[in-house]
Amino acid sequence: MRTSRDYHLIHRYPYPIMKYAQLIRLLVGRELTLRYKRSAIGIGWTLLNPVLTSFVLWVVFSFVFASRLPGTQQYAPYLMAGILLNTFFSQGVTISAESIASNGPVLTKVYVPPQVFPISTALAGLVNFFIGMIPLAIVCYISGQPLAWTAPFVLVVGVCLALLTAGIGLTLSIMYIRFDDMRNIVTVLLMILMYFTPVFYPISILSPRLQSIIQMNPLTSYLDVFRWAFSNNASATSGDWLFMLSTSLLSICIGTVVFKKFWPRTVAML
Numbered sequence: 001m002r003t004s005r006d007y008h009l010i011h012r013y014p015y016p017i018m019k020y021a022q023l024i025r026l027l028v029g030r031e032l033t034l035r036y037k038r039s040a041i042g043i044g045w046t047l048l049n050p051v052l053t054s055f056v057l058w059v060v061f062s063f064v065f066a067s068r069l070p071g072t073q074q075y076a077p078y079l080m081a082g083i084l085l086n087t088f089f090s091q092g093v094t095i096s097a098e099s100i101a102s103n104g105p106v107l108t109k110v111y112v113p114p115q116v117f118p119i120s121t122a123l124a125g126l127v128n129f130f131i132g133m134i135p136l137a138i139v140c141y142i143s144g145q146p147l148a149w150t151a152p153f154v155l156v157v158g159v160c161l162a163l164l165t166a167g168i169g170l171t172l173s174i175m176y177i178r179f180d181d182m183r184n185i186v187t188v189l190l191m192i193l194m195y196f197t198p199v200f201y202p203i204s205i206l207s208p209r210l211q212s213i214i215q216m217n218p219l220t221s222y223l224d225v226f227r228w229a230f231s232n233n234a235s236a237t238s239g240d241w242l243f244m245l246s247t248s249l250l251s252i253c254i255g256t257v258v259f260k261k262f263w264p265r266t267v268a269m270l
Contacts, residue, residue: 020116027120031095032127051089051135054080057200074143077136081227082199084132088161089219090190092125096169097176097186104177104270114267115259118169126162133230140231153229158247161222167251170259177266198223216248 057079099117100107107114133154137147175182197219203211214220221240228236 020113023112024116024120024123028127031121031124048082048156050084050132050138053083057083061210068133074140074145076143077140077145077231078202078227079200080136080139082197082223084129084136085157085161085223085226086194086197086199086219087220088125088129089165090194092122092162092165093168093172093190094186095125096098096121096165097172098183099169099236100173101176103270107267108270109181114173114263115256118173118255119166122162122166125165126158129158129161130133131190136230145231148229149230150229151231154226155224158223160244163252164218164222167248167253169256170255172253174259174262174266178262189254193217193219194224210232217249218243221247 003145032035054076096118098120098219100114103112106112128162140146172186196214196217198214203214203220207216221236221243224240225236
């Protein structure tokens with residue numbers, strides 16, 4: 001039987017995580033395959049989900065918020081961009097946090113760096129995010145708000161969001177193993193966070209005090225930059241860019257440090 005010292009030695013990784021790029025690529029493919037394995041239309045749900053969700057919310061909220069958008073912004077692409085980004089974040093955090101616990105039997109038998117599971121899950125979410133931009137581009141065109149020349153900057157937003165979710169996933173993956181209640185807590189927090197993110201409402205309709213609170217939410221900056229990049233459907237300041245870049249790098253750095261510190265004491269709990 002392996003002792004805690006054995007686990008500590010096995011899971012000290014002298015090589016950079018990028019040494020496992022091939023393994024991460026395989027895990028991304030596996031994640032996408034498993035996610036849609038029993039689905040009749042497979043990855044087509046990545047295209048349909050944001051469209052259907054946006055349509056329902058558009059029917060409910062368009063008569064309230066559509067006329068409150070500043071300038072010539074159209075509510076349909078504004079709403080769909082918010083849903084697409086929030087879905088990527090919430091699903092990425094939830095699945096990344098669960099990824100190590102769900103692969104526990106593999107980690108106790110085979111030498112696999114556990115970090116590859118949250119990272120590959122975040123990258124699989126990034127693939128879905130980019131696929132989801134296809135219906136968003138169509139909605140922009142139908143709404144008379146075509147793609148802007150800044151659209152390539154969406155790649156930066158996607159990478160930053162993947163780093164953010166991977167970092168949070170690394171931290172939460174330790175907590176998911178050690179504390180069973182964390183799953184329920186994270187679910188509630190993600191739901192609250194969605195309402196504190198301008199997904200379906202413009203921040204301009206809020207009071208100055210509420211606006212300052214919403215602006216402290218990192219996802220607000222991500223969303224502003226995303227909407228600006230995709231179709232100039234928002235205004236993004238240099239502060240938004242700085243906040244997005246810094247929080248993504250900070251997240252992956254903190255997640256890596258926390259994981260390295262607590263993993264040797266957590267692996268025996270799998």
